[in-house]
Amino acid sequence: MRLDKWLWCARFYKTRGLAVEEIHKGRVSVNGQPAKPAREVRPGDTVLLRQGPVVREVLVRALSNQRGPAAVAQQLYEETAQSLATRAQAAEQRRLAPEPAASLSEGRPTKRQRRDLEQLRSWGDRWSASIDG
Template structure:
């Protein structure tokens, strides 16, 4: 950590290890997934100590407050000292993690994964249900 007064947002996100590369940080900012002090932003926006940054890492929303600025990317324990996550953000992440834990397994709803490959009899029934589809080359009704 150094005595910088401000630095580019994309560089700070990279130094704080929110994104693996600066180009990924720029891409996420460009998609509107990052805001500073509740305002849309650009990668070259200067961040200062005390700024609030809302971002998404995958499906998880996070809100952090900038505690320090660093001119270089360091190890994870050092990077975690650059910010402090808000209490609301931590509570929301825990709630979302609990929802994912309690959600049904996606494979349970798909019969083919649950029941395995179709038998010869199942295949004949599928083919009978599809009969008449071969007359048309597309699914649109305009061709009829």
């Protein structure tokens, strides 16, 4: 079975086109080697794929010619213990990370603050900084 079709059937990507795009970007490898979309996948192969910041290593358990429900798709692969531990650790780090918005001291200026800023920036009616005006 083609790698791109298997990734689509196993519900790692929403469309086969997205699967092909990610493979071309080098985000998918099979048995430690870079892959092409038409590469044959067999049960027992190890697929390493990256979805955003998440890296997953899965073992191909079965093949399917059609995309089914998520419960069926999860039976097509088994995620390695190391991959599960890495994902759990990354999720914990994201949970403990500070809220990005908390670092903003003020935020967007109010209408009054904006008018004050514009008044400070403006030169009045002059179009030049010269004293002659």
